[in-house]
Amino acid sequence: MDSSPKRTKRVTITDVARHAGVSTPAVSKVLRNAYGVSPAMQERVRAAMAELDYRPHAAARGMRGRTYTIGVLLDNIRNPFFADILDGVRDQLRDSEYTVLVGAAGFGADDQAKTIRSMVDRRMDGLILIAPGTPRSEVLTMAAATPTVVIGHHDAADVHDSVVDADAIGAGLVVDHLVSLGHRDIALVAAAGTKVSLWKRTPEIELTNGYLEAMSGHGLQEHARVCRAAYSDDGGYKAGRQLLTGAEPPTAIMTGADIAALGVYRAAHEMGVRVPEELSLVGYNNTAIAALAPVQLTSVDQAGQEMGAAAAKMLIERVEGHRNRAMQTSMTPQLAIRHSTAPPRLTPVLGLRSS
Amino acid sequence: MDSSPKRTKRVTITDVARHAGVSTPAVSKVLRNAYGVSPAMQERVRAAMAELDYRPHAAARGMRGRTYTIGVLLDNIRNPFFADILDGVRDQLRDSEYTVLVGAAGFGADDQAKTIRSMVDRRMDGLILIAPGTPRSEVLTMAAATPTVVIGHHDAADVHDSVVDADAIGAGLVVDHLVSLGHRDIALVAAAGTKVSLWKRTPEIELTNGYLEAMSGHGLQEHARVCRAAYSDDGGYKAGRQLLTGAEPPTAIMTGADIAALGVYRAAHEMGVRVPEELSLVGYNNTAIAALAPVQLTSVDQAGQEMGAAAAKMLIERVEGHRNRAMQTSMTPQLAIRHSTAPPRLTPVLGLRSS
DNA sequence: TCATGCCTATAGAACGATCTACATCGTGTC
DNA sequence: GACACGATGTAGATCGTTCTATAGGCATGA
The missing domain is CATH 3.40.50.2300 (Response regulator)
Structure with a gap:
């Protein structure tokens, strides 16, 4: 472990601030598109970020604010239907700042619960659970702490949103x-x-x-x-x-x-x-x-893709605080x-x- | 956003320390199985953690130490072969402390590069890249900062490990x-x-x-x-x-x-x-x-499963610092x-x- | 008896961002 | 011309954990 040439220093928000000649919180504000930043400041900070090739440190952001990460729980990677759903989620979030990470947990209820906890522990901003096998009570507990959309199960709840097919x-x-x-x-x-x-x-x-x-x-x-x-x-x-x-x-x-x-x-x-x-x-x-x-x-x-897109859209609404009451979307199937x-x-x- | 009953307070390492009547770093040491902790202290701290149902905050850990997260890059969730590989990775890491998260990026080189960066930004401890379409130079750059195993490509490199099939x-x-x-x-x-x-x-x-x-x-x-x-x-x-x-x-x-x-x-x-x-x-x-x-x-x-397992094993060796020179594993295919x-x-x- | 060394536990800084609170600066109103 | 005010920028604390450095306790040996 001695000869470790790894861990090259990352560019931090402080470096950007110094380079642009402004304070650290100012850079933070630009990053978050927060209120109270003049166009000139925007310009200067963005230029500095580009020059230094700065990328925000997601884990650090998570300590106080968001991680800009959405977690998707899948019991079975092999089910192509889930791939359709995932495509929908990805399409919906492609041009946003959010990154989608998939927890492929397997069928066991315990494995799934463990994976959900992992996602919460990593401070993910929102969770999409596809037909979870985890006990409902556990999902409700998690949903109380993190915005959640459940896909598949028709049981409605006031703490999480749902997307179902009829x-x-x-x-x-x-x-x-x-x-x-x-x-x-x-x-x-x-x-x-x-x-x-x-x-x-x-x-x-x-x-x-x-x-x-x-x-x-x-x-x-x-x-x-x-x-x-x-x-x-x-x-x-x-x-x-x-x-x-x-x-x-x-x-x-x-x-x-x-x-x-x-x-x-x-x-x-x-x-x-x-x-x-x-x-x-x-x-x-x-x-x-x-x-x-x-x-x-x-x-x-x-129409798995549309279900995924709907779920992602609903989740982001919740994450960004534009809506705070539960909602349920239902799709209608067709025969092929x-x-x-x-x-x-x-x-x-x-x-x-x-x- | 006003009536937000969310964000129930999490149990932190400080709570555990107070409950056990010890200092915060002591709890941290127990968590990491670090050197210099007496069995009695171990016992006391573990009991306190269990009583409070404490789970470490992965994002916060990532600020200084590890995140105990392994990222897998998949270009295509639909390819069942990748599912086999993923099974292998999961099996290998099931009983470890590490969580596997999958970045499903799609075929575009840009999308993939973005996903890889996201994973690095989230301070993942190690990366498994399955036949990445990202330019090689970019992968080498990333691998210099984070332990990486590349599956599929036969190009060997001294900064990352490889698992290939003949x-x-x-x-x-x-x-x-x-x-x-x-x-x-x-x-x-x-x-x-x-x-x-x-x-x-x-x-x-x-x-x-x-x-x-x-x-x-x-x-x-x-x-x-x-x-x-x-x-x-x-x-x-x-x-x-x-x-x-x-x-x-x-x-x-x-x-x-x-x-x-x-x-x-x-x-x-x-x-x-x-x-x-x-x-x-x-x-x-x-x-x-x-x-x-x-x-x-x-x-x-x-034998995708075995390839995945081999990749995970090699990656953990690197993450935990047991090996620091690159290595390549090759499997032999069979006809069915x-x-x-x-x-x-x-x-x-x-x-x-x-x- | 006191210095020596090992083992254990603690104090305090650090990680990189965000949040709250406040200072500053023009501008418009009386 | 003094005052209040909205808009913009900055200080400093804060999040939960790990790291470095050091203090305390106990046995050992001179």
Whole structure:
């Protein structure tokens, strides 16, 4: 550790002040676009900053003021839907002074809680939590200290803002589409939702309710069945096997995530069940993988980018103190029809299915 | 802004000190496991911290010491290979005190440079840059101030560590595989590589060289051709169209990324060229999408998780001052054979291909 | 008994910015 | 011409932590 040529001295606000021949707080004021700075002073200070290639020290700013950092909590970097949301956030903040940093926490509630705490400890100005698995109470505590937007969960609260998609409507779109093709045996594969989290209206719960309602609306309540599975290839695979090996396999399966639908596809493929001829399959989120040529999955589009942009906009309003009452934005999903759905065979010929 | 019930007072190191009846620096020492603290003091301070639910204020720590934050620069959150790397980094640091934050910058060199600067400004203890598009000189400047590991680029430097995959070997594996199946007309689709960046040995350059060498090794140098394309569905699609509409379309196409291979697949599908019967297709990185049931793409596995873990380990060594000379880790890729490659038809029957 | 040295704990400055409070300076009004 | 006033700039404290330097306590050895 002795021969450390690192740590070249940084240019500080004091250097800028000296170089411009003004006081330190004056430079600070220019930095913050604060009230009470003459154009001449502005000019001089900005010139000095440019000449010295000065960049403010974010951590130091955080001690008293803002850090100009927005944290986004993601449980799963692999879910392309989250990437869409993140794009929206980034687009919205691109030309602002704020930097977006992502905490990729994994699925564990503990890991997520730890990550959220880390972000708060780093004095981030605002937090965007995408469908957090952390207990609701903990999120409310954090939100009391730092402006927060929750994406996904429908539970409203007065300490944080929310951006949701009308998942129940999305479920209805899918059921309507499948019924109009002639399906009656429509199963739903949705996430289990951790009990511990105490969110009462997670996306999967909304989706399930919407599905049940839509089925009832078509008089198909007796054909409704819900299979719980993780939103992953493997989760979908297991659910697919379970549903397709049952006594009366459904003619259509809708899932709460595209990746789970592909797991179901794998199960079907393995059992010789052809999609869409013998089984219609619908995903959710309309992620990039649904559109891939070999996949061509019918899916529900949630406009993740717009959700992200809305969340960022709302968050900044709060951070800058332009609004101080909670607000909730709701988006409406759309159906993207591809080649994984088709009319069912009128008489399923089980003999065709090889195991 | 008046009725702001926010900003509940945080528990600080001073509170802990008072509660434990010791001085502030003593608490600091316990926090840092510094030398010169008696077990009794340890005990007392830890008890006080637990009782008050104290968490150190990362931004404040950053003012003098470390921030216990590691930054990872990702150009593209959608690339599942990067998710693998990130998993490795996270696993490696899970039980340490360090928090991983991801800067998702997008492809633009400017955006990336801005993100890197943001991380340095936030006093992150170390940086992991995944195939940065930023000019090399800028990375070297940053690395002089903050410990840095570069993943992907083969250019070695004495100010930062590197983790690379032997891309040339990977290219060789693919060519060998295809030649052993009977292919001779094997084309490569690889990224163009921005000239501005001044990295001389990017993954795509290594890959291209490896491909050319392998083709020569089989006496097929005259059949070699390289098509430049972005690593995206669309990039692959355009490259695919270009190659397949040419006078003598190749019987096999290998790409530098799985997602590009799927773009090629789309072009082929659209033109009625069947995979693998009429065209063998190989991806790179063996990401999750290559393994999906409807896809089944032969690909080259880079062990992203291990690369990430190695990078994190090397970085922490540097951050904690256990090593101060640069080091480079190289991994060896493996071929994952699936259903997108097969022997070529001996006599391509062009008539079968509908436009 | 006293100097020596080691170990532990403390005092006080430092990090780089922002905040509050106040000084200064023209300007307009009575 | 004295006074109040708004606009602009400056002093000095402050945020929570770590660093440097030093004081205190205790055993050791001459």
